[in-house]
Amino acid sequence: xxxxxxxxxxxxxxxxxxxxxxxxxxxxxxxxxxxxxxxxxxxxxxxxxxxxxxxxxxxxxxxxxxxxxxxxxxxxxxxxxxxxxxxxxxxxxxxxxxxxxxxxxxxxxxxxxxxxxxxxxxxxxxxxxxxxxxxxxxxxxxxxxxxxxxxxxxxxxxxxxxxxxxxxxxxxxxxxxxxxxxxxxxxxxxxxxxxxxxxxxxxxxxxxxxxxxxxxxxxxxxxxxxxxxxxxxxxxxxxxxxxxxxxxxxxxxxxxxxxxxxxxxxxxxxxxxxxxxxxxxxxxxxxxxxxxxxxxxxxxxxxxxxxxxxxxxxxxxxxxxxxxxxxxxxxxxxxxxxxxxxxxxxxxxxxxxxxxxxxxxxxxxxxxxxxxxxxxxxxxxxxxxxxxxxxxxxxxxxxxxxxxxxxxxxxxxxxxxxxxxxxxxxxxxxxxxxxxxxxxxxxxxxxxxxxxxxxxxxxxxxxxxxxxxxxxxxxxxxxxxxxxxxxxxxxxxxxxxxxxxxxxxxxxxxxxxxxxxxxxxxxxxxxxxxxxxxxxxxxxxxxxxxxxx
Amino acid sequence: xxxxxxxxxxxxxxxxxxxxxxxxxxxxxxxxxxxxxxxxxxxxxxxxxxxxxxxxxxxxxxxxxxxxxxxxxxxxxxxxxxxxxxxxxxxxxxxxxxxxxxxxxxxxxxxxxxxxxxxxxxxxxxxxxxxxxxxxxxxxxxxxxxxxxxxxxxxxxxxxxxxxxxxxxxxxxxxxxxxxxxxxxxxxxxxxxxxxxxxxxxxxxxxxxxxxxxxxxxxxxxxxxxxxxxxxxxxxxxxxxxxxxxxxxxxxxxxxxxxxxxxxxxxxxxxxxxxxxxxxxxxxxxxxxxxxxxx
Numbered sequence: 001x002x003x004x005x006x007x008x009x010x011x012x013x014x015x016x017x018x019x020x021x022x023x024x025x026x027x028x029x030x031x032x033x034x035x036x037x038x039x040x041x042x043x044x045x046x047x048x049x050x051x052x053x054x055x056x057x058x059x060x061x062x063x064x065x066x067x068x069x070x071x072x073x074x075x076x077x078x079x080x081x082x083x084x085x086x087x088x089x090x091x092x093x094x095x096x097x098x099x100x101x102x103x104x105x106x107x108x109x110x111x112x113x114x115x116x117x118x119x120x121x122x123x124x125x126x127x128x129x130x131x132x133x134x135x136x137x138x139x140x141x142x143x144x145x146x147x148x149x150x151x152x153x154x155x156x157x158x159x160x161x162x163x164x165x166x167x168x169x170x171x172x173x174x175x176x177x178x179x180x181x182x183x184x185x186x187x188x189x190x191x192x193x194x195x196x197x198x199x200x201x202x203x204x205x206x207x208x209x210x211x212x213x214x215x216x217x218x219x220x221x222x223x224x225x226x227x228x229x230x231x232x233x234x235x236x237x238x239x240x241x242x243x244x245x246x247x248x249x250x251x252x253x254x255x256x257x258x259x260x261x262x263x264x265x266x267x268x269x270x271x272x273x274x275x276x277x278x279x280x281x282x283x284x285x286x287x288x289x290x291x292x293x294x295x296x297x298x299x300x301x302x303x304x305x306x307x308x309x310x311x312x313x314x315x316x317x318x319x320x321x322x323x324x325x326x327x328x329x330x331x332x333x334x335x336x337x338x339x340x341x342x343x344x345x346x347x348x349x350x351x352x353x354x355x356x357x358x359x360x361x362x363x364x365x366x367x368x369x370x371x372x373x374x375x376x377x378x379x380x381x382x383x384x385x386x387x388x389x390x391x392x393x394x395x396x397x398x399x400x401x402x403x404x405x406x407x408x409x410x411x412x413x414x415x416x417x418x419x420x421x422x423x424x425x426x427x428x429x430x431x432x433x434x435x436x437x438x439x440x441x442x443x444x445x446x447x448x449x450x451x452x453x454x455x456x457x458x459x460x461x462x463x464x465x466x467x468x469x470x471x472x473x474x475x476x477x478x479x480x481x482x483x484x485x486x487x488x489x490x491x492x493x494x495x496x497x498x499x500x501x502x503x504x505x506x507x508x509x510x511x512x513x514x515x516x517x518x519x520x521x522x523x524x525x526x527x528x529x530x531x532x533x534x535x536x537x538x539x540x541x542x543x544x545x546x547x548x549x
Numbered sequence: 550x551x552x553x554x555x556x557x558x559x560x561x562x563x564x565x566x567x568x569x570x571x572x573x574x575x576x577x578x579x580x581x582x583x584x585x586x587x588x589x590x591x592x593x594x595x596x597x598x599x600x601x602x603x604x605x606x607x608x609x610x611x612x613x614x615x616x617x618x619x620x621x622x623x624x625x626x627x628x629x630x631x632x633x634x635x636x637x638x639x640x641x642x643x644x645x646x647x648x649x650x651x652x653x654x655x656x657x658x659x660x661x662x663x664x665x666x667x668x669x670x671x672x673x674x675x676x677x678x679x680x681x682x683x684x685x686x687x688x689x690x691x692x693x694x695x696x697x698x699x700x701x702x703x704x705x706x707x708x709x710x711x712x713x714x715x716x717x718x719x720x721x722x723x724x725x726x727x728x729x730x731x732x733x734x735x736x737x738x739x740x741x742x743x744x745x746x747x748x749x750x751x752x753x754x755x756x757x758x759x760x761x762x763x764x765x766x767x768x769x770x771x772x773x774x775x776x777x778x779x780x781x782x783x784x785x786x787x788x789x790x791x792x793x794x795x796x797x798x799x800x801x802x803x804x805x806x807x808x809x810x811x812x813x814x815x816x817x818x819x820x821x822x823x824x825x826x827x828x829x830x831x832x833x834x835x836x837x838x839x840x841x842x843x844x
Contacts, residue, residue: 099758143662143669143671391620392620429611429615429620431607431608431609431611431612432608433605433608433609433612434605439671439674440609440612440670442612444611444612445608445611445612445615445616445620447615447616447617448616448761454761454764454814455761474787475787476785476786476787477759477760477761478760478761495786495787496758496759496760496761497759497785497786497787498756498786499786499787499788501787513787513788515786518756518757518758519756519758519759521758540758
């Protein structure tokens, strides 16, 4: 009996205390909810945050890190004196095959990346543990050129945006990975695909298409971030009645190519977005498309709200060597000069006035044989005998270019432009094909000319004012890694042999390297959590991060 | 991943078109089961002997295959000579289709569409390429002009090939294994490799995702303690070197710890001139390599 009473007493006391605990817990929970709610509201990525990305160097809010395309991190914890002690922090395996080209975004401790076959994922940026994973159910008959790749996401509000290999633009909820909207950009069966990271300007999601190997008609689109509705389309090949249409022979404009497959930049001061375009189709055969073939291989200045063209600059006219201009346009101000810098696939480093599109200078930064003269404006002109021939014509740079889509970086501290250069010449031979929708349409074959010296590559530091190469870091073979510069005076790049490398920005001296186990086909980035700086790079099927111990 | 429209999808597409005519469709479906079976088991090129298809196939070949197999399908340092009637991975249309579509595991031959640089081919385009290969293929299997038995004697004897090269597990390790060379390389290529080994260095390791294979370059290193090693590069990156010295020892180095390090594209293989090896003797060795390669 007594024990029964005691038990009851104990039980009632226990229940009372439990009741109090519940009350306290509920209060705490309410507090937590309101706090986390406030946090989630403040964590939304607004247009203002995108404009002022420099104010939050712990985050990486867009593909190139900022609207200027600098791929520069203001974080300085990792510097020239401690970079030698960098260690891996974590790796995330996508388990996808083929090239892994993503540059992840980091917003308030969460890392958002993409992988092969249109994977997307959100990770705890401190531990690498996945929060959500998404993979698009792709049709089995997509045939994208050059690998089933994706280079990254854009973020705005509480959504991330993905362009897909079957040519859709989709919005995913940033917290769950759920599809919020899904808009078809074009019919993938005609050779259109999307591989680039979109660029968000105000409330619009800007993307361009890939497909220069299929005789597409290229375009740049803007979608309403809220609804997925397309707000404008700028065709990179002008139609009848539009200026530039006369630069195409007959109906060749209909399959003229000029895809826009690398992310653009944005100048909020003049409200201008800069995009670059790829080769005319077929990529290596000029017959049948006499003329300059506008706006292939061009830099376009567009009004972001309407897609209206302000000006253009064409790097390679009537291209026959696949010299896509799809390198991120880098905005740099020097004194009162507002410039765009571009190390072009055709081997020249261009400096262009950002207001007018006028060429200021063009100097070779790699071996060039396709051009040996310049026109009155200083723009390189193709040699008459550089065209592909039936038995093959050796031309430098080769079809993969003196550089390619991998990002360069501009370091405002050293005021140097760093770019991955490829020293590879190719033999271009003709292979005329009839156009057939959705089928490869190159017009030529090219393969490395390996009778001469072997191919190699280099990271080159260019002085924008003179075009002179201040230093270079040699790669044993041509590489597809982009470059990151940081305020710690360290630049990061990778190589085809699988090394991820830290170099002194001022001199090119090696500070540190790590063997990732497979070639680097991506452009690195940097972020910080809890005051700790991380550097991230995709290699093989893994995303690696590094930090000081 | 091969990006090929499957027969299954093709049939589905056709069925879809036929749906309004249900009864007719049922009959057709049964018919198509039969046809599908035939398609799946298809071992004949639908464009066999079609000169126009061969011409289209030539362009496809140039765009997709010439990178390794050469403009005229005559092979090169990377890929085999495809003008030979004898193909290492099968001679029938079905065999060649499979080789192109699925690649050859363990070799540099990738599955269709997985080269990471270009575009894959459709089924139809693969058949066109096969038509092209047939059009340039020599009619009769290449008859070795030499005496294989004598070639074997030379290989393991006075010619000294086996000092550095292995065939079917027997011989040296310093140069490339030649067990499959007879079927994988053109006669011209083998002759050039013997007469002028430095003109085109043999290919070594191919790493996944790396565009270019390592070549048999010559390397001389001097270690910090002054020891000198001469050998071939097995692999290297900016920081390290993996080599085999002339005594077949694997030597692994960090480059910055070496006193000196020098590479050369002058092969360590002696160029065999007529005095060292007559044309007749060389043909005998090639006959031996072809005989072994066909096994």
